[in-house]
Amino acid sequence: MQKLIGFVKNIVVLASVCVCVWCAWESLGAWFSERGGEAFLFAAGMGIEGAPESETEQGTGLPPESSAVPEEVHTDGALPDDGVVPFHSDLLPGFTATPDPNRSSGTVEEIQLDGGTPIDNFFVRDSTESGTDLAAELLESPDVHIKGDGSVEVLIYHTHTSEAYSKEDSGFYYTDMETRTQNQDMSVVAAGEELAKALESRGIGVVHDKTVNDLAYNGSYSRSWEVIQKNLAEHPGIQVTIDLHRDSMTTESGVKYKPTAQIEGRKAAQAMLLAGCDASGDWGDFPDWEWNLRLILRVQQKAQELYPGLMRPMSFSNSKYNMNATRGSMLIEVGTEVNTAAEARYTGRLLGEILAETLLGLE
Known part of the structure; x- marks a missing residue:
């Protein structure tokens, strides 16, 4: 009798899991249908908030002092692609949009x-x-x-x-x-x-x-x-x-x-x-x-x-x-x-x- 009860419990648990998976799949399917390719990019961790367009202009004089961090040297004559994406796109593949909270x-x-x-x-x-x-x-x-x-x-x-x-x-x-x-x-x-x-x-x-x-x-x-x-x-x-x-x-x-x-x-x-x-x-x-x-x-x-x-x-x-x-x-x-x-x-x-x-x- 105990074996029968255990078997029934397992069947109930399995059925519950199947229902949950089916519901989740239905929701996910609807989301992908609505968002299209954007959903795939988001799922891959590539979707971020983009900066709004601006027509503001400031500064036209000669620049002050300037510098940056080292970069790998390219010797094949090709221009390296360092995250080049369409202008004003909200997708910046390979880079984080969240700065380190410990740095200003x-x-x-x-x-x-x-x-x-x-x-x-x-x-x-x-x-x-x-x-x-x-x-x-x-x-x-x-x-x-x-x-x-x-x-x-x-x-x-x-x-x-x-x-x-x-x-x-x-x-x-x-x-x-x-x-x-x-x-x-x-x-x-x-x-x-x-x-x-x-x-x-x-x-x-x-x-x-x-x-x-x-x-x-x-x-x-x-x-x-x-x-x-x-x-x-x-x-x-x-x-x-x-x-x-x-x-x-x-x-x-x-x-x-x-x-x-x-x-x-x-x-x-x-x-x-x-x-x-x-x-x-x-x-x-x-x-x-x-x-x-x-x-x-x-x-x-x-x-x-x-x-x-x-x-x-x-x-x-x-x-x-x-x-x-x-x-x-x-x-x-x-x-x-x-x-x-x-x-x-x-x-x-x-x-x-x-x-x-x-x-x-x-x-």
Whole structure:
């Protein structure tokens, strides 16, 4: 009799388990039907809350000091994929959206910067009050004549060589994060290297000078001026000098902005071209600023034509920043410290394609 009672109990337990499993399966099936592919991503631990879109803009000046954590070195020439996902997606595979509660952290907001005065197909933020007719300057030919025969005609250098990027696209940052680094795979040097390779692939000879000019931040521009002069003496065919930086944008509430564009299905750090001006002639050593302006306007125009959204509004300001070195001098900001190194490298490559198209197309 005891055996019979035990057998009946086992049957009842088994039946209960089957009912529970069947109910759970029905609920799960309904959830998957409702959520579709998102449900599978969530089940795999890949679904997180995403930052809302924003049109807020802050900061257009030169960046402060910068750095990041080491990253593996890639020697095969390929751009590493460090969590690149669609712009504003709420899916960041491989990374956590929850910071360590034992470390002070802040929010990263991914934005796309635009606005300014429309000129042709792009925008310019003109703070010079010089009355310069930018539309008319765009029609003027730059004084740059690139042969594209492999001889050195472009110099890429970095006044703030240690400015760094982040390793991961995580949606937050730690307030004690390093923003400068001597690991040149994680700094503006990496973006410059991609820029150089893209230009060289089109037959434009490049010197990429990786001299560290900001071990002591004060005096960086004096040191980079010496770098420019050294290279001009060694390569008298240089017509274009590019000072590649990265920016930094943080609100009073501690939100760091990450200017980002999606180009051909991949995230890129938004870049900004800066053209200097000395309309009053007060400096006395920058009489050719209009020649730089004409070239930079052409580059901005070509960028918008090839990769809409990649560039922030062009900045035209009362500044010099060593742009009095040649008639083809420019300063470029690529992203901020919370853009990833891979995003910055991708932008470097795109900038190379834009510059090649611009320079080789000049009369």
